[in-house]
Amino acid sequence: MKTRAFEKHYYLMLLPGLIWLVLFNMVPMVGIVMAFQDFNPGLGIFGSEWIGLENFEFMFLLGDSKTVLYNTVFIAVLKIAGNLLVPLVFALMLNELRLQVVKRWVQTVVYLPHFLSWVILSGILLDVFALKGPVNQLLSAFGVEPILFFARAELFPYIIVGSDVWKEFGFNTIIYLAALTAINPSLYEAAAMDGARRLQRLWHVTLPGISTTVVLLAVLSLGNVLNAGFDQVFNLYNPLVYSTGDIIDTWVYRAGLVNLQFSLATAMGLLKSVVSFVLIVISYMLASKFANYRIF
Numbered sequence: 329m330k331t332r333a334f335e336k337h338y339y340l341m342l343l344p345g346l347i348w349l350v351l352f353n354m355v356p357m358v359g360i361v362m363a364f365q366d367f368n369p370g371l372g373i374f375g376s377e378w379i380g381l382e383n384f385e386f387m388f389l390l391g392d393s394k395t396v397l398y399n400t401v402f403i404a405v406l407k408i409a410g411n412l413l414v415p416l417v418f419a420l421m422l423n424e425l426r427l428q429v430v431k432r433w434v435q436t437v438v439y440l441p442h443f444l445s446w447v448i449l450s451g452i453l454l455d456v457f458a459l460k461g462p463v464n465q466l467l468s469a470f471g472v473e474p475i476l477f478f479a480r481a482e483l484f485p486y487i488i489v490g491s492d493v494w495k496e497f498g499f500n501t502i503i504y505l506a507a508l509t510a511i512n513p514s515l516y517e518a519a520a521m522d523g524a525r526r527l528q529r530l531w532h533v534t535l536p537g538i539s540t541t542v543v544l545l546a547v548l549s550l551g552n553v554l555n556a557g558f559d560q561v562f563n564l565y566n567p568l569v570y571s572t573g574d575i576i577d578t579w580v581y582r583a584g585l586v587n588l589q590f591s592l593a594t595a596m597g598l599l600k601s602v603v604s605f606v607l608i609v610i611s612y613m614l615a616s617k618f619a620n621y622r623i624f
Contacts, residue, residue: 363595383595392579393596400554400575403485407557408549410493411500416542418497419504420530435505438498450563453491454478484569492560503545504538511537543618550611554604576600 358373363383365376387393418438425431441449457463457477464474477483511534519529558577565573576596584593 359594360598362591363598365591367591367594369590379591383591384599387592387595387599392574395571396574396576396579399485399572400577403488403557403561403573403575404553404555406485406489407492408546408552410489411496412542412546412549414493415497415500416504416538419501419508420534422501423505423508423534424526435498435501438501440498441495442499444495446557446559446563449491449495450560453487453564457487478564478566479568481569481572484565484573488557488561488564488573491564492557500545504541507538507541508534544615547611547615547618550607550614552604553607554600 361373362376364378364380365373366379366382367373367376422431422434425434455461459474459476463477468474475483477487515533515537516529519533524532554576558575558581561573561575561578562581565578577600580593580597580600583589583596
């Protein structure tokens with residue numbers, strides 16, 4: 329009896345989360361049927377005409393769909409690479425610092441942007457890279473003509489990737505630093521006694537010690553290949569950079585809520601969800617195989 333009463337508390341604690349999951353994640357999935365309909369808001373889901381896969385066929389015929397798919401994958405892959413390598417290098421450099429006060433101060437400063445929303449950070453970036461902003465003033469000091477950074481389509485993806493890495497590398501650095509603390513200090517002592525220099529200790533002790541964490545983060549990030557960051561791109565882009573900056577999420581927003589093409593936007597969103605689900609399953613299998621990471 330005591331065991332059952334104890335279990336009831338767990339079920340009660342679980343109940344709010346389950347209600348939230350059903351209301352905001354399961355119930356809205358009914359709207360998926362709009363991808364197979366010629367949706368008319370006046371007739372609703374149950375009264376709109378069923379047209380099967382026509383929305384998907386039309387979507388693949390559009391030139392925009394290929395462009396946004398390429399932009400999404402290109403930006404997301406660069407973000408994954410940047411968010412893996414930059415924090416790793418920074419964590420290794422920070423780990424070599426012996427002054428703990430400086431180490432904690434630097435760690436706190438680089439961690440701060442993670443707490444700011446893209447609405448705030450977008451305003452900062454637009455001011456910094458404005459025509460009369462600090463970056464252009466610095467360039468003009470070297471005789472470079474002012475650059476309209478957010479109007480240059482060829483620069484926009486790299487600004488997106490660079491700003492995302494700047495925002496998140498402090499948080500990812502903490503993960504690597506936590507992994508570094510798990511390395512047995514006796515390994516460093518043994519390597520030093522064998523005459524290994526600092527770079528050799530880094531190569532033969534530190535990197536093998538955190539290799540599992542690096543592999544795990546790399547594999548799990550595969551599930552986000554089609555998530556290039558709606559909030560960031562939406563707050564920074566403009567029609568001049570649609571050719572290189574428009575991603576699936578922003579295209580769905582414009583098609584569905586601006587141009588009122590509900591069925592077409594739903595079809596694109598559904599396709600993205602299916603592909604993302606497949607990638608998540610693959611990444612989970614790879615994480616289980618190479619990093620021994622399992623949830624179930």
